[in-house]
Amino acid sequence: MSENFDPRTAATARDELQGRVILITGANSGIGRAVAVSCAQHGATVLLLGRNARQLSAVHTQITKECGDERATIVEFDLENALAGDYDALFTAIEQRYQRLDGLLHNAGLLGQLAPIEHYDVPTWCRVLQVNVTAAFVLTQILLPLLKRSADASIVFTASQVGRVGRAYWGAYAVSKFALEGLNEVLAQELSDTTAIRVNSLNPGATRTKLRRQAYPAEDVTLLATPESITGPYIALLGPASRGISGGRFDAQ
Numbered sequence: 001m002s003e004n005f006d007p008r009t010a011a012t013a014r015d016e017l018q019g020r021v022i023l024i025t026g027a028n029s030g031i032g033r034a035v036a037v038s039c040a041q042h043g044a045t046v047l048l049l050g051r052n053a054r055q056l057s058a059v060h061t062q063i064t065k066e067c068g069d070e071r072a073t074i075v076e077f078d079l080e081n082a083l084a085g086d087y088d089a090l091f092t093a094i095e096q097r098y099q100r101l102d103g104l105l106h107n108a109g110l111l112g113q114l115a116p117i118e119h120y121d122v123p124t125w126c127r128v129l130q131v132n133v134t135a136a137f138v139l140t141q142i143l144l145p146l147l148k149r150s151a152d153a154s155i156v157f158t159a160s161q162v163g164r165v166g167r168a169y170w171g172a173y174a175v176s177k178f179a180l181e182g183l184n185e186v187l188a189q190e191l192s193d194t195t196a197i198r199v200n201s202l203n204p205g206a207t208r209t210k211l212r213r214q215a216y217p218a219e220d221v222t223l224l225a226t227p228e229s230i231t232g233p234y235i236a237l238l239g240p241a242s243r244g245i246s247g248g249r250f251d252a253q
Helices: 030-041 053-067 084-098 122-148 171-192 210-215 227-238
Strands: 021-025 045-050 072-076 103-106 154-158 198-203 248-251
Touching: 021 030, 021 084, 021 122, 030 045, 030 053, 030 103, 030 227, 045 053, 053 072, 072 084, 084 122, 103 122, 103 227, 122 154, 122 171, 154 171, 154 227, 171 198, 198 227, 227 248
Parallel strands: 021 045, 021 103, 045 072, 103 154, 154 198, 198 248
Antiparallel strands: none
16 A cells, blocks of 8 residues: 555546446435535446435435436445345346446444443444444445456445544444454455455544534534535545555545
């Protein structure tokens, strides 16, 4: 990995993602939605994965109006409750329509609760780890054959500062983000010598999202970056600007 690479300053072209097929989890709102729209604007065909059909439809409509037909596909999928057969069906659907996958952004996440470990609700802990870590692992595993068919595939994990430096009371969310950083590094090493797939994590920083509001309800949101303002580093990591860069931990702000 080049120590000089920074996705915040990497040069990207207007058509940076032209012809690429990219799947984004949590694409229905916040950062996921903003990155999905930006990917389409940069030439990609975007698979919008989420469980809120109404919100996904709104993102699909926006992309269709701005970028044209066939540039976005709704993938209604429940990462918390999906079974093995659901993942197999997802693989088959993508393979039949696109034959390959060029990008995979793991952006979906649950906050859970802010509480000390001593009093943390066990079912909530399990839900957060399921959505934030286990589902990301299973989705990556099931889609790896499609990513291997790409000449220049990229996997990106949306990280968090509390998953790099532990913080009291952040419980399952912080632990899940630490786990994603581990998955990022393990996967990057495993794929480095045998595939063209690169794997990196990106910490968006303080951003105007629903999850952020849940964690900091009294915060002045006007002081936070909008999701649309931090999409540049995601485009750089998902596109050719980051070729040869893998196993990195980057920041969007």
